Amino acid sequence: MVDLPMEPSGPKPRVRLSRANIMLYGILLLVSLYYLLPLYVMVVTSLKGMPEIRMGHLFSPPMEVTFEPWVKAWSEACTGINCDGLSRGFWNSVRILIPSVLVSIGVASVSGYALTNWRFKGSETFFTILIFGAFIPYQVMIYPIVILLREAGDLVTPIAQSANPALELLGLEPFGKVRIMGSLSGLVFVHTIFGMPILTLLFRNYFASLPDELFKAARVDGAGFWGIYFRIMVPMSLPIFVVAIILQVTGIWNDFLFGVIYTKPEIYPMTVQLNNIVNSVQGVKEYNVNMAATLLTGLVPLIIYFASGKLFVRGIAAGAVKG
Amino acid sequence: MTSVSIRNLDLNFGAINVLKNLNLEIEQGEFLVLLGASGCGKSTLLNCIAGLLDISAGQIHISGRNVTWAEPSERGIGMVFQSYALYPQMTVEGNLSFGLKNQKMARAEIQERVARAAKILQIEPLLKRKPAALSGGQRQRVAIGRALVRDVDVFLFDEPLSNLDAKLRTDLRVELKRLHQQLGNTMIYVTHDQVEAMTLADRIAIMKDGIVQQLDSPEEIYLKPCNKYVADFIGSPAMNLFKGEIVTGDTPGFVANGINTGLAGYGFERPVTGGAAWMGIRPEHILLGQACEGATVQTEALVDIVEPMGSDTLLWVHSAGQQMRVRTEGQSKIKSGDRIKLGFNAAQAHLFDATSEMRL
Amino acid sequence: MSLISTETEAMHRQDRGAKKPIRLFRNLNAKVAALPMIFTALVIFIGCTLWTIYHSFTKSRLLPAPEKWVGLDQYERLWSTRRWLVSIENLVIYGACTLVLSLVIGFTLAALLDRKIRGENIFRTIILYPFALSFIVTGLVWQWILNPEFGIQSIVQSLGWERFAFDPLNNGQIVIYGILIAGIWQGSGFIMVIMLAGLRGIDQEIWKAARVDGIPAWKTYIFIVIPMMKPVFITALVMIASGIIKVYDLVVAQTSGGPGIASEVPAKYVIEKMFEAQNLGQGFAASTMMLVSVLVVLIPYIYLQLGGSRRG
Numbered sequence: 002m003v004d005l006p007m008e009p010s011g012p013k014p015r016v017r018l019s020r021a022n023i024m025l026y027g028i029l030l031l032v033s034l035y036y037l038l039p040l041y042v043m044v045v046t047s048l049k050g051m052p053e054i055r056m057g058h059l060f061s062p063p064m065e066v067t068f069e070p071w072v073k074a075w076s077e078a079c080t081g082i083n084c085d086g087l088s089r090g091f092w093n094s095v096r097i098l099i100p101s102v103l104v105s106i107g108v109a110s111v112s113g114y115a116l117t118n119w120r121f122k123g124s125e126t127f128f129t130i131l132i133f134g135a136f137i138p139y140q141v142m143i144y145p146i147v148i149l150l151r152e153a154g155d156l157v158t159p160i161a162q163s164a165n166p167a168l169e170l171l172g173l174e175p176f177g178k179v180r181i182m183g184s185l186s187g188l189v190f191v192h193t194i195f196g197m198p199i200l201t202l203l204f205r206n207y208f209a210s211l212p213d214e215l216f217k218a219a220r221v222d223g224a225g226f227w228g229i230y231f232r233i234m235v236p237m238s239l240p241i242f243v244v245a246i247i248l249q250v251t252g253i254w255n256d257f258l259f260g261v262i263y264t265k266p267e268i269y270p271m272t273v274q275l276n277n278i279v280n281s282v283q284g285v286k287e288y289n290v291n292m293a294a295t296l297l298t299g300l301v302p303l304i305i306y307f308a309s310g311k312l313f314v315r316g317i318a319a320g321a322v323k324g
Numbered sequence: 325m326t327s328v329s330i331r332n333l334d335l336n337f338g339a340i341n342v343l344k345n346l347n348l349e350i351e352q353g354e355f356l357v358l359l360g361a362s363g364c365g366k367s368t369l370l371n372c373i374a375g376l377l378d379i380s381a382g383q384i385h386i387s388g389r390n391v392t393w394a395e396p397s398e399r400g401i402g403m404v405f406q407s408y409a410l411y412p413q414m415t416v417e418g419n420l421s422f423g424l425k426n427q428k429m430a431r432a433e434i435q436e437r438v439a440r441a442a443k444i445l446q447i448e449p450l451l452k453r454k455p456a457a458l459s460g461g462q463r464q465r466v467a468i469g470r471a472l473v474r475d476v477d478v479f480l481f482d483e484p485l486s487n488l489d490a491k492l493r494t495d496l497r498v499e500l501k502r503l504h505q506q507l508g509n510t511m512i513y514v515t516h517d518q519v520e521a522m523t524l525a526d527r528i529a530i531m532k533d534g535i536v537q538q539l540d541s542p543e544e545i546y547l548k549p550c551n552k553y554v555a556d557f558i559g560s561p562a563m564n565l566f567k568g569e570i571v572t573g574d575t576p577g578f579v580a581n582g583i584n585t586g587l588a589g590y591g592f593e594r595p596v597t598g599g600a601a602w603m604g605i606r607p608e609h610i611l612l613g614q615a616c617e618g619a620t621v622q623t624e625a626l627v628d629i630v631e632p633m634g635s636d637t638l639l640w641v642h643s644a645g646q647q648m649r650v651r652t653e654g655q656s657k658i659k660s661g662d663r664i665k666l667g668f669n670a671a672q673a674h675l676f677d678a679t680s681e682m683r684l
Numbered sequence: 685m686s687l688i689s690t691e692t693e694a695m696h697r698q699d700r701g702a703k704k705p706i707r708l709f710r711n712l713n714a715k716v717a718a719l720p721m722i723f724t725a726l727v728i729f730i731g732c733t734l735w736t737i738y739h740s741f742t743k744s745r746l747l748p749a750p751e752k753w754v755g756l757d758q759y760e761r762l763w764s765t766r767r768w769l770v771s772i773e774n775l776v777i778y779g780a781c782t783l784v785l786s787l788v789i790g791f792t793l794a795a796l797l798d799r800k801i802r803g804e805n806i807f808r809t810i811i812l813y814p815f816a817l818s819f820i821v822t823g824l825v826w827q828w829i830l831n832p833e834f835g836i837q838s839i840v841q842s843l844g845w846e847r848f849a850f851d852p853l854n855n856g857q858i859v860i861y862g863i864l865i866a867g868i869w870q871g872s873g874f875i876m877v878i879m880l881a882g883l884r885g886i887d888q889e890i891w892k893a894a895r896v897d898g899i900p901a902w903k904t905y906i907f908i909v910i911p912m913m914k915p916v917f918i919t920a921l922v923m924i925a926s927g928i929i930k931v932y933d934l935v936v937a938q939t940s941g942g943p944g945i946a947s948e949v950p951a952k953y954v955i956e957k958m959f960e961a962q963n964l965g966q967g968f969a970a971s972t973m974m975l976v977s978v979l980v981v982l983i984p985y986i987y988l989q990l991g992g993s994r995r996g
């Protein structure tokens with residue numbers, strides 16, 4: 002277009018959208034659609050009435066937005082046993098979640114700390130067993146743990162009942178037979194056990210990355226095992242505690258297997274209740290209520306996921322470098 | 325009076341024997357420097373003294389007490405680390421008082437001691453800051469302060485200046501020396517920097533592979549290195565070493581490359597025997613031009629490279645197939661390619677047996 | 685304080701310092717603190733596993749019956765049960781497909797995201813979010829999307845393709861692929877993240893060198909980058925494999941093992957034998973077989989790891 006030959010000079014002209022770039026973004030957009038589709042379907046279905054669902058199709062947005070299904074899913078939906086909605090499961094999950102997260106992280110962080118800074122004969126062997134144990138299918142250990150929990154209940158019963166005379170004097174209800182199997186404490190125990198490999202690894206690796214001289218300085222300053230843990234290690238490790246919390250909250254909230262096996266219907270976690278609601282064979286299928294219930298159950302991990310962003314990625318990436 | 329006494333100390337990491345039957349007596353108020361190449365076991369020895377490592381055999385006594393199995397905090401030591409190791413979440417004041425709080429000391433006394441240490445180290449304005457808000461030099465002062473407040477008999481330093489830049493390092497080195505004069509505590513100081521060692525130490529222990537090679541005053545180590553390793557290690561640039569043979573006759577001599585160096589002026593440590601040996605001469609003990617009139621050895625050399633360093637000049641020369649380093653005055657006129665006359669006196673040379681490498 | 689008391693204190697301290705403490709009680713706090721870990725390792729991971737293996741050789745039904753030793757009976761029965769065979773077949777198909785697809789999709793997506801694109805964070809967030817959801821939620825959503833009356837099949841039909849049929853959840857022949865779609869949707873983002881971390885770990889100089897040498901990007905990936913990422917691939921492989929063997933909730937939620945027994949999986953077989961069919965022995969034998977299959981994957985991995993570190 003110009004008769005003078007233009008010599009290259011100054012910044013290279015940028016091609017804003019080259020062919021390759023269009024391809025690249027095109028593919029990524031398509032892929033994103035595939036991943037987003039189920040979320041979209043859940044949302045729109047949960048906002049439609051049943052007649053509309055029967056007439057329209059899966060992807061059409063609701064013509065008439067209704068929150069009825071959400072209300073129903075939360076407080077009226079029926080499992081095989083009762084009809085008070087998912088709210089019961091939600092609160093059960095919260096009751097399971099809080100102690101499980103606290104206990105599992107507490108125990109694992111102390112183990113990781115002991116493994117890093119206070120090695121003793123055999124400590125590495127136990128740790129190796131722990132890590133390989135993470136690969137044993139749960140199904141192999143599930144039944145013996147049921148027995149352990151039952152026996153533990155029997156073991157604790159006389160100890161608890163020894164307090165009964167005092168309780169009776171105070172006018173409080175005396176202990177009956179203590180059951181750990183099928184109780185909240187049993188499930189907390191199971192979550193602690195099975196969370197231990199990955200969490201211990203997470204904490205051990207993190208503590209090992211802290212300068213060793215800090216630990217030595219604290220020892221010279223006369224701090225002991227717990228002093229160093231609480232005064233030096235924990236304050237320095239808040240990010241890894243956040244990662245561990247994210248990991249555990251999502252993991253425990255999403256658990257189904259342990260919930261089914263180690264609890265009983267009154268304290269079933271949300272996932273189990275959700276499955277019972279959606280897959281219960283009685284009555285007419287209410288797809289909108291089902292999707293509202295599904296979405297409700299997924300909400301807690303989704304909120305954590307979207308709120309934590311990079312930390313979530315860091316958590317699962319840390320979990321990935323096992324062994 | 326002995327302050328720290330290490331007796332027959334052994335330390336193994338698994339099968340690796342890092343410290344071997346080590347003995348060391350350190351006087352009250354002495355400034356002892358452990359000097360050696362990286363990986364020779366200096367930090368390991370210091371950690372053993374501090375009680376941070378469980379030793380494999382032997383005994384450690386501090387201020388007359390056997391502390392072999394005592395906890396680090398019970399040993400009456402304070403320690404300063406290379407990476408400072410300040411507790412990042414505590415203020416400077418918190419860092420200084422942490423050890424005292426662990427001793428359950430009364431509040432008023434803690435404050436008094438922190439204030440005193442802060443005054444000595446001139447870190448009073450920094451007390452409320454977190455370590456992250458301090459410069460490297462300030463951090464190291466706080467780290468020293470942490471040892472200071474504990475009012476201990478023995479200070480242990482593990483390369484405390486290595487993370488600082490050159491200028492700060494010199495400043496803080498002088499300050500450390502002043503601190504030692506002021507406090508009069510025993511100090512054990514690990515470094516791989518020979519300038520630090522020479523300037524600070526009352527005595528230097530030169531270590532290699534977990535064994536103390538020589539324990540002497542800096543002067544003695546410089547003038548009379550006990551073996552070839554020490555001779556080579558101390559001095560910068562390193563000593564020139566020639567391999568040759570000692571001939572015994574009416575007067576003993578050292579023959580290398582056909583040149584016979586008369587050893588009449590050399591102060592032998594033991595009866596002269598013939599045989600293969602090393603002769604060493606420090607670059608600063610080589611005389612040039614007029615100055616070498618009357619020296620034991622005189623020869624000609626060709627200058628390869630001239631390195632002017634301001635205060636002095638370093639020459640890389642060769643003569644009779646031998647590379648040599650020569651140190652001469654600051655603004656030397658010598659250029660590369662020049663032929664120069666040089667020589668040295670046998671009295672300033674060092675002789676080492678070729679097999680045992682011990683000083684002759 | 686009086687002189688005498690300080691002196692005795694010093695003597696006392698001297699005693700403590702000089703006396704070699706009993707080994708077991710040194711750093712006792714650390715050992716006590718490690719007890720839960722020791723318990724988990726020894727009692728749960730080793731003890732419970734051995735217990736189950738032992739009882740898989742017994743005729744336990746409602747209750748464990750350690751005295752009724754029957755040798756390999758349970759295993760013989762297991763391998764002649766159609767339901768178990770279907771489970772194994774499903775696991776193999778599901779496993780092979782998941783492995784290949786996760787690795788290919790995960791790596792491809794990671795490579796696309798690694799091309800210094802705008803909005804990387806948004807794309808990554810979108811691709812990874814399913815991983816935050818439980819298998820129950822995943823299974824139920826896909827059950828709904830694959831619903832023949834209202835889902836994909838009906839939509840395509842309403843677009844004019846009257847004869848289009850895609851009803852995996854009611855067709856025993858392909859039901860496992862219906863589960864596969866859901867499983868890949870849930871887990872591939874995770875593999876992508878691992879791969880992306882691996883790609884980011886590669887020295888950027890490699891790319892500069894390849895550019896200077898004029899090697900096209902795809903060739904650089906295949907001949908230089910992928911071989912360099914071998915450890916990442918192995919990690920991803922182990923992760924995927926250990927996820928495959930655990931597949932349980934997804935099937936329970938999406939198909940309940942149906943139609944008929946067409947989508948049964950070993951994990952589900954075990955749970956049902958133990959807690960519903962009151963046939964503990966079968967459950968133990970089946971779970972032991974699961975353990976064996978994990979070992980088949982894990983042992984070469986350990987071998988590789990050990991071999992690698994010995995060479996290194």
Ligand SMILES: Nc1ncnc2c1ncn2[C@@H]1O[C@H](COP(=O)(O)OP(=O)(O)O)[C@@H](O)[C@H]1O
Binds near residue numbers: 361363369
């Ligand atoms: N925890 C350990 N385990 C095994 N070997 C070690 C350990 N700490 C140090 N070493 C080895 O002991 C030797 C001495 O180390 P160190 O005392 O740190 O040397 P330096 O003189 O540089 O301070 C080195 O060879 C080092 O590799």
Ligand SMILES: [Mg+2]
Binds near residue numbers: 366367368483
């Ligand atoms: Mg060192």
